[in-house]
Amino acid sequence: MKITCRQVVEVLFEYVEGELNEEVRQQVKVHLESCPPCVAYVQSYHVTVKMSRKLEPKPVPESLRERFMKASQNLPPDGPSQGAGR
Amino acid sequence: MVDTSVAQLTLTPEQVFRDYGPRVYNLARRMLNNDADAEDVTQDVLLQVVRKIGTFRGESSFPTWLHRVTVNAALAHRRKASYRQEKTTADPMEAFVDDGRHLTPIRSWGLRPDQEAMDKETQQLVEDAIATLPDTFRDVYLLADVEGLPNAEIAEMLELSVPAVKSRLHRARLLMRNSLAHHFEEAVA
Numbered sequence: 001m002k003i004t005c006r007q008v009v010e011v012l013f014e015y016v017e018g019e020l021n022e023e024v025r026q027q028v029k030v031h032l033e034s035c036p037p038c039v040a041y042v043q044s045y046h047v048t049v050k051m052s053r054k055l056e057p058k059p060v061p062e063s064l065r066e067r068f069m070k071a072s073q074n075l076p077p078d079g080p081s082q083g084a085g086r
Numbered sequence: 087m088v089d090t091s092v093a094q095l096t097l098t099p100e101q102v103f104r105d106y107g108p109r110v111y112n113l114a115r116r117m118l119n120n121d122a123d124a125e126d127v128t129q130d131v132l133l134q135v136v137r138k139i140g141t142f143r144g145e146s147s148f149p150t151w152l153h154r155v156t157v158n159a160a161l162a163h164r165r166k167a168s169y170r171q172e173k174t175t176a177d178p179m180e181a182f183v184d185d186g187r188h189l190t191p192i193r194s195w196g197l198r199p200d201q202e203a204m205d206k207e208t209q210q211l212v213e214d215a216i217a218t219l220p221d222t223f224r225d226v227y228l229l230a231d232v233e234g235l236p237n238a239e240i241a242e243m244l245e246l247s248v249p250a251v252k253s254r255l256h257r258a259r260l261l262m263r264n265s266l267a268h269h270f271e272e273a274v275a
Contacts, residue, residue, distance in 0.1 A: 004186025010179065013256035037192035041263075044195045044270070048263045051197075051212050052231040054204055057112040064111070064125045065103055071129060072099035072136050 003027045008038050012045055102135050110156050116228050117160040119217050123167065127159045150239060157229070157243050164221070175220060178260035195270035215265040219258055226251055227258035 003024075008031050014020040015028050032039055097105070110131045115124035134155055142148045181189045197208075204212070219227060229240045230251070237255070241248045 004182075005188050006179070006182040006186040009182075009260070013252060013259070037188050040192045040194045041188070044192075044267060045259060045263050047195055047197050047270070048259060048266060049231050051204060051208070051266075052216070052227070052262070053234060055212060055232055056209060057108045058115065060103075060107045060111045060128065061121075061125065064128060065107070067125075068103055068107075068129050068132055069099060071133060072102075075133060075136060 193271040223258035226254040
């Protein structure tokens with residue numbers, strides 16, 4: 001059975017995560033063989049996720065370090081009975 | 087990053103700030119879209135770390151705990167500040183014509199998935215796209231695709247089912263892709 005571009009996008013999460021059943025996975029594969037827009041769409045979906053994983057942290061403001069150091073000096077001790085909050 | 091697989095963790099406040107500050111601050115900043123609020127959350131979380139770090143005895147659960155405490159603090163801050171602003175975004179699943187084809191032309195991006203470093207401009211475009219996601223999608227996207235946490239862990243943190251996490255993550259990825267597309271699609275010759 002042929003599937004549409006919309007249906008490909010609908011199952012894209014399961015497709016890239018390897019969670020699709022074999023029948024639907026084959027239908028997506030066949031669709032991609034003859035649909036350049038969907039190939040571009042799938043590629044850009046991958047790129048989006050990859051770029052997000054590579055985001056670099058912004059430096060923590062120096063003013064926060066000073067504020068935190070001051071606050072940590074006045075911190076009351078935590079009793080062992082309170083555990084680690086799990 | 088400190089090795090949490092050995093002995094009891096004993097860190098000075100300075101070490102706590104250096105080792106965990108960036109992770110906590112950046113997650114809070116992205117969740118709240120506000121630097122000043124992120125600083126408040128970071129301060130609260132790191133003080134909790136200082137108080138409780140000695141109770142972790144080489145447990146690998148520390149990173150999970152740190153994420154959970156940061157997420158809880160950010161969500162509480164969001165509720166307290168009442169600045170939850172649900173943004174309206176175009177439904178990505180409506181970008182198709184009646185026969186199921188794409189409504190607008192989809193072109194290749196000038197980037198490849200295996201491309202290594204991102205320049206500052208590209209980093210900012212991705213940060214901006216994340217900032218425009220509605221809160222419900224942004225939280226899941228940050229934890230899954232920026233922080234790299236497993237879906238089950240995210241579900242527990244946000245009190246969602248795993249299918250709900252997957253559904254929101256899929257939607258968030260589509261919104262992100264669409265938001266970035268006009269920056270990266272190659273021009274037609």
